[in-house]
Amino acid sequence: MGAVIGVIGGGQLARMMIPPAVALGIEVRVLAETEGSSASLAATAVGDYRDAATVLAFAFDVDVVTFDHEHVPQEVLAALVAAGIPVRPGPDALAVAQDKLVMRARLGALGIPVPAWAEVRDRSELAQFLAANGGAAVVKTPRGGYDGKGVRVVRDAADADDWLAAGPVLAEELVVFRRELAQLVARRPSGELAAWPLAETVQVGGVCAEVIAPAPDGGSLIVEAREMAAAIAHGLEVTGVLAVELFETVDGRLLVNELAMRPHNSGHWTIDGAVTSQFEQHLRAVLDLPLGDPSPVAAVSVMVNVLGGPAGAHLPDRYPAAFAAHPDVKFHSYGKDSRPGRKVGHVTATGGDADAVRTRARAAAGFFDS
Numbered sequence: 001m002g003a004v005i006g007v008i009g010g011g012q013l014a015r016m017m018i019p020p021a022v023a024l025g026i027e028v029r030v031l032a033e034t035e036g037s038s039a040s041l042a043a044t045a046v047g048d049y050r051d052a053a054t055v056l057a058f059a060f061d062v063d064v065v066t067f068d069h070e071h072v073p074q075e076v077l078a079a080l081v082a083a084g085i086p087v088r089p090g091p092d093a094l095a096v097a098q099d100k101l102v103m104r105a106r107l108g109a110l111g112i113p114v115p116a117w118a119e120v121r122d123r124s125e126l127a128q129f130l131a132a133n134g135g136a137a138v139v140k141t142p143r144g145g146y147d148g149k150g151v152r153v154v155r156d157a158a159d160a161d162d163w164l165a166a167g168p169v170l171a172e173e174l175v176v177f178r179r180e181l182a183q184l185v186a187r188r189p190s191g192e193l194a195a196w197p198l199a200e201t202v203q204v205g206g207v208c209a210e211v212i213a214p215a216p217d218g219g220s221l222i223v224e225a226r227e228m229a230a231a232i233a234h235g236l237e238v239t240g241v242l243a244v245e246l247f248e249t250v251d252g253r254l255l256v257n258e259l260a261m262r263p264h265n266s267g268h269w270t271i272d273g274a275v276t277s278q279f280e281q282h283l284r285a286v287l288d289l290p291l292g293d294p295s296p297v298a299a300v301s302v303m304v305n306v307l308g309g310p311a312g313a314h315l316p317d318r319y320p321a322a323f324a325a326h327p328d329v330k331f332h333s334y335g336k337d338s339r340p341g342r343k344v345g346h347v348t349a350t351g352g353d354a355d356a357v358r359t360r361a362r363a364a365a366g367f368f369d370s
């Protein structure tokens with residue numbers, strides 16, 4: 001069928017779409033921000049994704065456009081649609097992922113449980129929210145945040161003055177959670193949906209550190225999370241992969257924290273731990289092809305992120321020792337310059353016993369601590 005997918009953004013998510021595309025004989029072309037990006041192997045263009053002319057020139061002869069991130073402006077998405085180029089997920093769905101205030105409002109309208117929240121425009125409104133919510137709040141910038149940047153716990157109404165100077169912010173109750181979970185699904189334009197098992201995610205300093213799948217002791221949450229993600233995917237008409245980040249509260253309720261409409265860190269384990277990875281599934285879904293089986297191939301998969309450190313470790317430098325110690329662990333490098341705190345790779349271990357698999361995955365990732 002000679003399918004060509006244009007991916008906007010050259011980060012690790014675009015990079016990890018390349019191997020399944022090669023396997024399936026689907027052509028992936030990437031519009032990267034810079035030379036030498038993570039996805040440079042498939043980068044046919046380098047340019048600014050905020051510039052409509054650049055994006056149209058990149059996309060004019062692809063079959064479908066999809067994304068490595070959610071930051072492409074609505075005007076640029078509209079220009080693609082006007083040019084007759086299929087955009088998946090579409091502009092209306094992406095608008096929800098692009099702005100946390102819009103996201104909260106739309107989730108509320110769909111009847112999806114979310115933390116108590118308010119749009120806050122100034123210090124006095126924040127003071128009111130704090131007073132109504134036990135004196136603490138999580139304040140978020142509506143746009144552009146990632147990996148905990150743009151998220152702050154505040155206890156004093158003056159604590160968000162810098163952000164309020166730039167416009168309204170989202171204030172949320174500080175959720176006391178037992179753990180964080182993520183439900184990943186994929187949806188085709190025709191409506192077919194596939195769900196991977198519910199996963200548990202562990203964040204350190206707002207950054208995902210590790211993921212265990214399936215989430216231990218999921219119980220009734222398994223069905224609840226799947227139904228919630230399906231309702232969101234259908235309700236917002238998401239096409240491609242949708243990640244729903246969840247809090248499990250101490251009293252056993254699920255609240256939606258975040259949505260991502262693209263492959264997501266909580267699903268990296270699927271490359272080595274599921275019949276169909278989130279990256280292959282995303283390609284299938286945006287091309288409106290029948291979806292693959294999302295079943296896990298092992299009882300337990302644990303993914304541990306590798307973050308760059310002060311020493312600037314290049315993952316392959318450490319492969320001789322890491323591979324020798326862990327022949328059964330899968331290593332993934334994003335081909336990025338290592339900067340402190342930056343996600344530069346991940347490892348995945350699979351097996352039968354959760355504690356043993358977690359120990360192996362952590363030990364393998366530990367080879368890249370600098």
Ligand code: ADP
Nearest residue numbers: 138145146147148149172173174175203206258
């Ligand atoms: P980002 O867009 O940067 O990933 P998130 O909204 O996902 O930001 O928040 C990052 C992390 O901060 C979450 O994974 C969670 O650990 C914590 N967090 C976010 N919102 C809340 C909240 N309302 N209550 C408690 N913790 C929160």
